[in-house]
Amino acid sequence: MLSIRNLQASVGDKPILKGINLDVKAGEVHAIMGPNGSGKSTLSNVLAGRENATVTGGSVTYQGKDLLALAVEERAREGIFLAFQYPVEIPGVGNVYLLKAALNAQRKHRGLPELDAMDFLALVKDKMKLMEMNESMLYRAVNEGFSGGEKKRNEILQMVVLEPSLAILDETDSGLDIDALKVVSHGVNSLRSPDRAMILVTHYQRLLDYIKPDFVHVLSDGRIQRSGGPELALELEREGYAWVGDATNEGVVAP
Amino acid sequence: MNPFLTQCRASFEAQATLETEVAERGRRQAEWTRFEALGWPTTRLEDWKYTTLSGLEKLSLQNSVEFVEEVKGGLPSLTLKGIPAPRLVFVDGAFQPDQSMIDGLPKGVHLRFWSDLDAPEREQFVRKMAPARALTAFGALNGALFTEGVWITVDAGCALEAPLHLVKVSRTGQRMSHGAVLLELGENSELTLREHCEGSTDQPTHSNWATAIELAPRARLTLVKVQQEGLLSYHTAALHALQRAGSRLQIFSFALSGALGRNDLTLRLIEPHAECVLKGVYRVADRSLQDFHTSIEHDSPHCTSDECFKGVLEGTGKAVFNGRVRVALDAQKTSSRQSNHNLLLSDKAEVNTKPQLEIFADDVKCGHGTTVGQLDEEQWFYLRARGIAADLARTLLIQAFTLEIAEAIPHVGVREEVRRLLSGTVGESDHA
Ligand SMILES: Nc1ncnc2c1ncn2[C@@H]1O[C@H](COP(=O)(O)OP(=O)(O)OP(=O)(O)O)[C@@H](O)[C@H]1O
Ligand SMILES: [Mg+2]
Numbered sequence: 001m002l003s004i005r006n007l008q009a010s011v012g013d014k015p016i017l018k019g020i021n022l023d024v025k026a027g028e029v030h031a032i033m034g035p036n037g038s039g040k041s042t043l044s045n046v047l048a049g050r051e052n053a054t055v056t057g058g059s060v061t062y063q064g065k066d067l068l069a070l071a072v073e074e075r076a077r078e079g080i081f082l083a084f085q086y087p088v089e090i091p092g093v094g095n096v097y098l099l100k101a102a103l104n105a106q107r108k109h110r111g112l113p114e115l116d117a118m119d120f121l122a123l124v125k126d127k128m129k130l131m132e133m134n135e136s137m138l139y140r141a142v143n144e145g146f147s148g149g150e151k152k153r154n155e156i157l158q159m160v161v162l163e164p165s166l167a168i169l170d171e172t173d174s175g176l177d178i179d180a181l182k183v184v185s186h187g188v189n190s191l192r193s194p195d196r197a198m199i200l201v202t203h204y205q206r207l208l209d210y211i212k213p214d215f216v217h218v219l220s221d222g223r224i225q226r227s228g229g230p231e232l233a234l235e236l237e238r239e240g241y242a243w244v245g246d247a248t249n250e251g252v253v254a255p
Numbered sequence: 256m257n258p259f260l261t262q263c264r265a266s267f268e269a270q271a272t273l274e275t276e277v278a279e280r281g282r283r284q285a286e287w288t289r290f291e292a293l294g295w296p297t298t299r300l301e302d303w304k305y306t307t308l309s310g311l312e313k314l315s316l317q318n319s320v321e322f323v324e325e326v327k328g329g330l331p332s333l334t335l336k337g338i339p340a341p342r343l344v345f346v347d348g349a350f351q352p353d354q355s356m357i358d359g360l361p362k363g364v365h366l367r368f369w370s371d372l373d374a375p376e377r378e379q380f381v382r383k384m385a386p387a388r389a390l391t392a393f394g395a396l397n398g399a400l401f402t403e404g405v406w407i408t409v410d411a412g413c414a415l416e417a418p419l420h421l422v423k424v425s426r427t428g429q430r431m432s433h434g435a436v437l438l439e440l441g442e443n444s445e446l447t448l449r450e451h452c453e454g455s456t457d458q459p460t461h462s463n464w465a466t467a468i469e470l471a472p473r474a475r476l477t478l479v480k481v482q483q484e485g486l487l488s489y490h491t492a493a494l495h496a497l498q499r500a501g502s503r504l505q506i507f508s509f510a511l512s513g514a515l516g517r518n519d520l521t522l523r524l525i526e527p528h529a530e531c532v533l534k535g536v537y538r539v540a541d542r543s544l545q546d547f548h549t550s551i552e553h554d555s556p557h558c559t560s561d562e563c564f565k566g567v568l569e570g571t572g573k574a575v576f577n578g579r580v581r582v583a584l585d586a587q588k589t590s591s592r593q594s595n596h597n598l599l600l601s602d603k604a605e606v607n608t609k610p611q612l613e614i615f616a617d618d619v620k621c622g623h624g625t626t627v628g629q630l631d632e633e634q635w636f637y638l639r640a641r642g643i644a645a646d647l648a649r650t651l652l653i654q655a656f657t658l659e660i661a662e663a664i665p666h667v668g669v670r671e672e673v674r675r676l677l678s679g680t681v682g683e684s685d686h687a
Contacts, residue, residue: 048640049639049640050636050640052632071639071645072636072639072640072645073639073640073642073643073644073645073648075640076639076640076641076642077642082640084637084640087637088631088633088634088637090634090637090638090652090655091655091659092652092654092655092656092658092659093638093651093652093655098638098641098643101641101642101643101647102641102642102643105641105642105643105644106642109642141655142637158641162641162642
């Protein structure tokens with residue numbers, strides 16, 4: 001589904017991603033861990049099409065297409081979903097409006113008829129129940145005045161409504177209380193299927209107790225320094241990142 | 256003399272010969288003399304520094320007085336659909352009784368038209384209009400040339416729930432219209448006035464109105480004005496309000512289109528515990544300019560003013576915001592806020608914004624802030640990352656920026672209507 005080859009990206013003159021290689025197949029869940037500032041969000045954003053980091057080399061193929069050639073909104077319509085580490089507040093744009101416009105843009109792209117207001121509301125209310133969210137949230141502006149946890153929950157609500165093929169969750173677990181973590185994990189797990197893939201960026205093993213990854217990668221200094229199975233996360237939890245090595249360490253282990 | 260002035264003079268002289276009443280002729284002559292003494296506003300004057308009238312100067316526009324009968328005869332094909340009663344309709348400055356709907360007004364609301372006033376009433380009307388007309392040279396011109404006026408009084412204690420619509424349409428090209436509105440609200444009365452300023456021609460026009468407002472103690476007035484003038488239209492408007500104890504005035508002014516719009520608003524809080532809210536939006540694009548000159552005068556203690564204007568500037572559009580707030584020496588315990596925020600969406604657009612705070616009292620809370628910025632890159636990316644097309648995402652963010660002003664309109668029906676106007680067809684009722 002996704003194949004990243006020697007991806008390099010810089011912010012200004014500063015190289016952030018220094019040659020990322022990663023293959024994600026349909027049905028797989030990959031966790032990416034790594035120290036603060038190692039480039040996890042940059043990688044997530046580059047995949048979603050954000051232009052504040054400039055791609056300086058390498059390639060990304062998604063479902064056979066050159067991902068880097070697609071506009072942000074085309075990637076979204078092709079089924080890529082990024083749950084933001086810091087979801088932005090958009091006063092004046094209604095949550096329900098955004099959900100409907102997003103869903104219909106995607107349906108149109110796939111040649112499906114747009115949902116009418118009734119069907120749409122029924123669908124959204126169903127998903128809100130799954131996410132244990134209060135319906136009044138629908139009629140508020142996007143993330144405006146939401147608590148940190150509510151914002152994260154709202155991201156996952158959007159995800160379960162849009163049913164992406166590739167979901168990239170950037171620290172969705174950060175800032176969630178224990179109950180919310182369960183709800184969010186439940187939402188994410190409800191989407192797991194043989195034709196979908198997920199990339200979970202996280203700092204904590206705890207999330208991986210709820211969402212079992214197939215692979216765990218350690219990103220450090222702009223490179224994937226190690227890859228392994230779920231046990232790697234446990235090892236990281238015990239040992240920290242010190243042993244992973246820095247940029248000069250070439251000990252990359254392929255999954 | 257420029258072509259515009261030449262034609263104004265001709266109109267003035269034609270009107271003077273028709274005027275039978277000596278006192279009225281004298282009053283108009285005095286206004287004309289004042290207009291000439293003030294001189295044509297050029298960019299050399301501080302108040303017109305960034306607003307050039309070079310386009311208007313070249314126009315030779317006829318005053319409505321010369322064709323009032325014609326307008327009354329052949330009813331214009333207006334789309335007044337959707338504007339409910341009670342409503343007052345003016346076309347090219349002339350009142351349209353057939354298109355207006357004022358039958359259902361409550362007993363406490365009185366409407367009188369300039370053309371029906373007797374001599375003493377006219378003298379009174381002109382006297383009460385004077386502070387508004389004193390604001391600019393166009394106010395003086397209005398005093399000399401105005402053809403129609405409406406005097407709205409609301410009795411003490413009378414509250415009108417339904418908004419009163421005041422519709423001003425510039426229908427015919429190459430014409431100017433000068434009208435006057437006098438609004439007097441009695442003690443503890445309440446009114447919402449929705450003012451529609453529309454152009455239904457793509458020919459040049461000039462609409463020049465003056466509005467004078469007096470609020471008795473505890474009176475509450477909400478005025479919501481939307482300018483949707485034609486591409487080549489000029490719109491000048493002067494408004495003066497006098498607020499007595501505990502009165503509340505809320506003005507929402509949306510300047511959405513037209514070649515040039517200039518609004519001068521002066522609000523005077525002359526007795527304690529009066530409150531005013533002054534909010535507005537201007538949107539300019541290629542070949543258009545909007546200018547708001549506002550002045551809030553705290554002449555009395557314990558008064559509150561809350562002012563916020565937001566601007567969206569595209570293409571070669573220009574805008575001017577000049578916000579004066581004066582707090583007199585004995586206006587202690589004044590609370591005043593002012594802000595002006597601008598979205599500058601093109602390199603060629605220009606905004607000149609100037610807060611002008613003159614604070615003489617010492618025990619006051621006064622704040623102000625001005626910003627000029629671009630669209631928020633992060634918000635734009637967020638919307639696109641959800642599959643929303645780049646253009647639509649941009650439009651949504653621009654609308655969201657201006658919608659905040661509409662949200663504050665107290666009357667729910669008017670609020671919804673203005674929201675729809677600001678959103679165009681995008682978003683319908685789904686906006687938060
Ligand atoms: N606009 C910017 N200007 C300068 N440096 C930037 C900019 N954006 C990101 N960086 C730098 O890029 C590096 C990678 O940042 P990134 O957000 O990808 O890290 P991360 O792995 O997601 O960290 P965290 O775990 O704290 O979320 C950091 O050193 C950061 O300071
Ligand atoms: Mg991050």
